[in-house]
Amino acid sequence: MEHPTGYLTALDAMNRHVNSARPNAPVQVERARPALLAPTRQATALALRRLADRIQPRPMPTAPHCS
Template sequence: MEFPTGYVTALDAMNRHVNSARPDAPVQVERPRRALLAPTRQAAAGVLHRLADRIQPRPVPSTPRCS
C-alpha cells in the first residue's frame, strides 16, 4: 500500500454510499429556499407583458366587399 490515506478515504466513501441506500439511513430534510428574486421577476414579467401587448401587431381590419 503506497497511499494508505487514499485507501481509507475510498473505503469510507464506499461504506457511506452503500449504507445510504438502506431504509434506516439518516435523512436530511430539504427545506425550500426563499425566492430572493421573486418580486423582481414578477415586476420584469409585468413590464415585458405590457411591452408585448404594445408591440403585438393588430389584425388588419376587414374591408367590406361588394357582392
Template sequence: MELPTGYVTALDAMNRHVNSARPDAPVQVERARPALLTSTRRAAAVALHRLADRIQPRPVPAAPRCS
C-alpha cells in the first residue's frame, strides 16, 4: 500500500462506526435541563396570540337577501 497511515485510519474509523451501533455499545446518559425563561416564553406567546387575533381579517358580513 502506498499510504499505510490512511489505511490504518480508515480501518479505525470503520471499526468505531460499526461498533457504535451494537446493543452493548457505551451510552451517554442525556441529562434533563431545567426549562429556561419559561415565564418569558409564555408571556411572549400570549402577546403574539393577542396580536394575531387583532390583525386577523374579519369575515365580510353577508348582504341581506330578498326572498
C-alpha cells in the first residue's frame, strides 16, 4: 500500500456506511412542527388565485355560423 492513510479513511467510511443502516441503530423521532405561516399561505394562495382569474384571457367570441 502506497497510501495507508487513504486506505484507513476508505475503510472507516465504508464501516460507517454499512453500520448506519443496522436494525438496532439509534433512531431520533421526528417531531412535527406546527405550521406557523399556514393562515398567511392560505390568504396568499387565495389572493393569487383571484388575481389569476382576473387576468386570464377569455376565449374569443365565436361568430354566428350560417347554415
